[in-house]
Amino acid sequence: MTRYIATSAAAYEQSMGRWSRRLAEGFLAACALPPGSHVLDAGCGTGALSEALRARDAGARIAGLDLAEPYLEAARARVPGGDFRQGDLQAMPFAEGAFDAALSLLVIAFVPDPARAAHELRRVTRRGGLVAVAMWDFWGGMPSMRLFADTAAALFPSGVAWRETHYGRLVGQPGTLGQLLEGAGLRDVTEHDLPLRMDYANFDAWLAPLRGQQGIIGPYLGSLGEDERAMFEARLREAWCAGAPDGPRSFAATARMAMGRA
Template sequence: MYDVWSAGEPYERYVGRWSRKIAETFVTWLGCPPGLRWLDAGCGTGALTSAVRASAAPAELTGVDPSEGFLRSARQRVEDVQFVVGDAQDLPFTDHRFDVVVSGLALNFVPDPPRAAAEFARVTVPGGSVAAYVWDYAEGMEMMRLFWDAAADTDPAGAELDEGSRFPICRPDPLRDLWTNAGLTDVDVRPIDIPTHFRDADDYWDPFMGGQGAAPGYLAALPVDRQAALRENLLARLPREPDGSIRLTARAWAVRGTP
């Protein structure tokens, strides 16, 4: 696979600017009281961590991620947070360590999501909250959906790498089942939609050239001529406003439950 997660700034330009908007809505939806101990599992560059710090008034906030490059970016963005290198499938914490465990846009890229969900439940206090959100790659995350449709049309191998088919948990029923099978109760799933507006074609396309993430990693591995062919195919699909801007929608599916 071409999933690449090492440099924070290119990832921010690609999707971090949109994941921050999702994170704000997600934290509001959880509605947790102040003064709790939070863990952000798979915190990446700190989009969700920042939202928790800004609006949830945590007593303690920890972020864990396997990418030291992403954690460097997170440390620069969010103060008063303990950031730890670690694996969501084997969290380096004792049982019942946190009141709230959250994960933003990470579960699809964990090799064993059920194991990660079980770990989230393990480190959360009984009666606490375990919640996550993932992009709707199959349909509602339009900037990526358009990319993979163009990739499949341009390169037969592109269809095999499509995040919409690779990540079946990015739909309501599989996400609910993931939480239920981890032993969580009172499971609730809901969509979160945000607008993704791009100034022009370059504002849309250039972040795909940063090499961070599934689609950019795939693109970086293509020869230059095939990159150009994909770009032409993709840009022809984009809806344009009279001023040249591009207005799309990004949907994530969010889930929460109680240990």
């Protein structure tokens, strides 16, 4: 199972939540949900997708599910009137066919059994309803994260293990999410990319949010001893600069999206 820490909504927003907000727009545009749909935000986190859906459709009925109560508190504050519950994507507390659409943004790679979660997404979606998932392409579509992972692996045995854990399943590479949905019995499955750019003012602006002990990177940084961490951050800075002065950097980032009909 992937070790994922979710204890501070504010720290998550600084590290990855801001990119979730931007990605949500393209994700929902691709879903093209009818107005007033009953929608599940599966793995809702701090509510970025639910908030974007409410902004697009004030009449949408929104439910959210997540394991992390601190994130759920943030989602409830962002989307008043939403039904946000604590629960597991692998065993959802909803009836069969309860939703017009079940959506999951940037979550499925962190579930112990993604195939089981995909079956649950189909189960809670009505016949003919939409199931859509998206995940960062960590392997080939996130160079800013590969900078971190490859530097860690070059320095430490623990870095090799960490990279293998988070890159070994290839979730987010073309074909993987579509196969996951087809395996769960979804029909008319399609895939496409959701691209954006991640812009940072300098090295510290990139690294500081990653020190927030959230997600998958924070726990790894926290596991290093003081001397190891100092060396690691020095090597990260060298990789960031790559012979140029420190300063603004813009990284392409790609999430892969798959959707199909229940």
